[in-house]
Amino acid sequence: MNLASSLGIAEPPRPLTEYKEMIDERAGEVGGMFKYNPKVDDIVDKFGVIGPDGVRMLVMGTVERGGSGCMCPASAFLRALLRHVVLKDSSALIMDMEAGIEHLGRGTTRGIDLMIIVVEPGMRSIETAGRIKELAGGIGVKNLAAVVNKGTSADVKPKLAELGIPVLGEIPFSPDLMNADFEGKSPIDAGSESIASFVEIKEKMLEMIANFSKDEEN
Known part of the structure; x- marks a missing residue:
């Protein structure tokens, strides 16, 4: 909900x-029916x-309040949009998902090249990271890394290594980052x-993705 200010966007x-x-x-369709492949x-x-x-x-958006009813048309619309931008659009796409594992159960992140877990x-x-890896494998996401x-x-890196999750880098606690958050x-x-x-994390991430592409070519 506050990603816009992190990107320097004043009006999200x-x-x-x-x-x-x-x-x-x-x-949507009449009678409560909905289309699986709407125009997106x-x-x-x-x-x-x-x-x-x-x-x-x-x-993307989500359910606004409890008891608000079925989100079937909206869910079908958002799923089709994500499928389009992940699998068909040629742009680089970064998906910032809600904290937790719910999106994995819904299959929202199916088809991505790399899933980055914030640990x-x-x-x-660390246990949550292990659960994320397990669920990600269930929807065909093979490549994971952690920040x-x-x-x-x-202390964290050896535990993640046991799970087979490489570490891209670390972001130390910083009063500057905390103040930036308060100031938007x-x-x-x-x-x-x-x-x-x-910068280091970005470079390692790009290197990792490039290696995935080489492996696919081979």
């Missing part, structure tokens, strides 16, 4: 689930908000010493 896009008339028009190939251009670095952001220094977080947040990887600034714009960690 409206969640797609708020465009109820458009979703009903494309995914124009959604990114129409509803995405462009950030300062040229990154286009979309917010904090503690056994509960250690608010700590060092010295992007961490990159906060002048934090952690920027070097971000």
Whole structure:
């Protein structure tokens, strides 16, 4: 819900689930039926908000309140959109999912090249990482890596190695990042010493993805 400010976007896009008339028009049918393959190939251009670095952001949306009824047309619409941008669109796509494992049960992340797990220094977080790997394998996601947040990887890395999850890098606790969060600034714009960690993580991630492509070619 606060990803926009992290990207330096002052006015975040409206969640797609708020465009109820458009979703009903494309995914709904009379009598409570819904379409599995609604038109979605124009959604990114129409509803995405462009950030300062040229990154286009979309917010999927979710159930707004308890007892609000079936989200069948909206779910079909969002699933079709994600399938399109993951499997058909040629752009690089980063999906920031809700914390937890629910999206794995729904199969939302099916077809991605690399799943990055944010792990904090503690056994509960490591156990969750293990559960994520298990569920990810169930939907065909083979490549996983971890980023250690608010700590060092010295104690965490061996535990993740036992699970077969490599570590891309670590983001140490930083008052600069905390202040940037309070001020609604992007961490990159906060002048934090952690920027070097971000760059290292990005480079390792790109290297890992490039190696996946080489393995597929071979």
